[in-house]
Amino acid sequence: MIQSFLLLRQTALSSDAGVTLNFGNGDANESVQLGQFNDVLCKHGDDREIEIEFRWGRPADLGDTRVYVARYKKDKGGAAALKSVRLEDDGESYWAVLGRHNAYSIKLGSERYKRGASPEYRPERSVMFPPAARSKLKEHGRRVENIGLSLMEELRRISYLGPIRQIPKRDYGWSGNMPINLGDCGERMADALIASKYLGNNPGVNGDLLQDVSEWLKRMELADRVKVKRLGNSARHEIMLESDGEHINLRDVGVGVSQVLPVITAAYVAQPGTIVIVEEPESHLHPLSQALLAELFVEASIERDIQFIVETHSEHLLRRLQTLVANQDVDPSNVDMYFVEREGVNASLNDLELDEYGRIGRWPDKFFGDTTSEIENQTRSLIERKKKEMDIR
Template sequence: MLTEIQLKNFKAWRDTKAVRFAPVTMLLGTNSSGKSTLIQSLLLLKQTALSPDRSIHLNMGGDEVNDLFNFGDFDNVLSAGVEGEARRFELAFKFSRPDSERVTQGEFSCSYGKTSSGAVVVQELKLGTEGFQLRVLRRDKGAFSLVVNDEVQPRGKGRDYAPERSIALPPPAIVALGAEGPLVQDLSLAIRRELEELRYLGPLRRKPERDYVWNKSSPGDIGSDGAKTMDALLASALLRDGNQAKVLDGVSTWLKRMKLADRIQARQVGRSTRYELVVSRDGVDANIRDVGIGVSQVLPVLTLAHFAAPGSTIVLEEPEIHLHPLAQAVLAELFVETSRKRKVQFIVETHSEHLFRRMQTLIAQDKTRPDECAMYFVERAQKQARLRPLQIDEFGAVNNWPEHFFGDSVGEARAQALARASRMRSDRHG
């Protein structure tokens, strides 16, 4: 689970400071305020960790098939106005792993600069765990030095010590670290796993098809647009692997709680190799293409919540899109209950007042605690983003409510009352 993140000189963020991540973390705020940038920083590190090129320092994207996001070049992500030797940006996070792992907690921090050729290059990499920290510093002519803890002299220096994919070191560097080499390898592996187990679902989800060809296997992920949702549901319904129907049943349960459907089921189309997804409601069965768009758009959200492996971090942008208010509110219950039951983490970027209000209610009902959820309001101060942690007490009350957080509902009610009174007076005298 990710426990903390910090960005410096990254797009609209000069310095986020340390941002605490909880089992359920919500990012709220105005459009183009910087919410998505927090998520994008994690996607940047994930696509770097999964890059086929071991020598790459940071994978800025461009591969439409394999990359999650195209960040452009160094100057596209560096905060505006950063000049001189300060022309670097930094990405950092902390994490905790299950007790069964060799590395149970750790931290990653890396600052990046630009070479004369325009390439993004590591300037300083920090990898740490309990009682240990390694710094990898870029020196002249592309050489890197290895510094362990507070040692004055580096363990080694050379061009063949350059970091790989920002998170690991090549064999010569591991050898130079001596007894600490295996620990660094374990730490790099734990960081890689944390990034690999990050599952992202964006706000633009693919519309469903009337039927699908299925290759009789389970996908590794449902994709950033939910394209593999049907494959995951078919695998749940039809593969006999000991987990049969768990995903399908879980999705059906939440659709019913949202009052969107009674259940969903997968059916073979005749005797062909194609399958359809059928939505049942009030005794009527309908193909997924023939029901409201809200069902098809929330389906990837519900599927991912039950399909992602325990220990995963699920990152969602606007999960509430096309949902009516009740269904939006029930999403809060999904995040809280699923996080506890399946041991998955949710990081949610949302504009939904109904979702946020239900989170407050769940805290007030003692169904979750303030330490199990973290809520932030992101706003823009001129060219820079600013993050405000919302102080929520044990009864769900926000103690530092931002001005016009969800509009002025009290002001709207007052304006309606005044308008009604004015029109009634006018009608009486007319």
């Protein structure tokens, strides 16, 4: 699911307007490298199609919700061919559909007949209707252009942190700018922290990124604060952690701190309206910090209007999120939980059905260890052993 977001993003933002689906090039350091068309199909089927649907706007106000749907098939050479694109806004839909001789027909959903067909109408990057197609749509051309531009802007708002963040360096150079995206491995985290030391108009809740990040490190009992230390008069800086009056280079602390620091920083660097995708934020963290990640995501979401998509194996994070719902700190309508369940070679995405009391209505089999049963078994074993020891005496 996460890779579909990244696939759409790197396709829509590709420098090549003629790209159909940018499955990724390892040499280009792109977010995902998915191979070829067959590699992304379930069970590597030969006669399947791919469909990507993306909705954006404010779901609470259906009039502001826009829809993008693209369908792809495999061409004779095994590559992806764009079969159709539908853009929708305020109840009106606009179609580009592949026909004979690689020509795309242009049509409004509210009209019975297509407005024309030509290879020149092929959507650019599978997203934007080209000038020739917009011209054929006449009075609707500007609107279709705006939908496409809006989609690309929304995709630019996707910030992604992969499951393995960059191992910290002993010192960093600084370009003089504040990044709005930390990179897929958090490689620009140091730039953001250094910029917070020197630049005004910092991101975050109180306009001080270093302070916001420090507060979370302290709540997680990982450090008292994070500091930036300049090396002489150079452009190089150290990222330091202060704990009990001692200052330690980030390179010299536990891996868990270096893995969670980009997660905390991303929550406060991201601009309002951003979608922040994080894989395994709990990596190398102790249980308290894992649980507090749930509070980080909730508070940043509420205070900064950020949507988080989190992939996690942490029971502590999930349990704390349930508690936050039960305590009415977060509205359950703003939280969706899904569990990917495998049965043989098949997989399904199942809604866990979180209610207003934080209870999960569809608890998957063997989802996490059964804590209650473990305690019962442990107690039973203890009693039986004590009895045996008493009998021996």
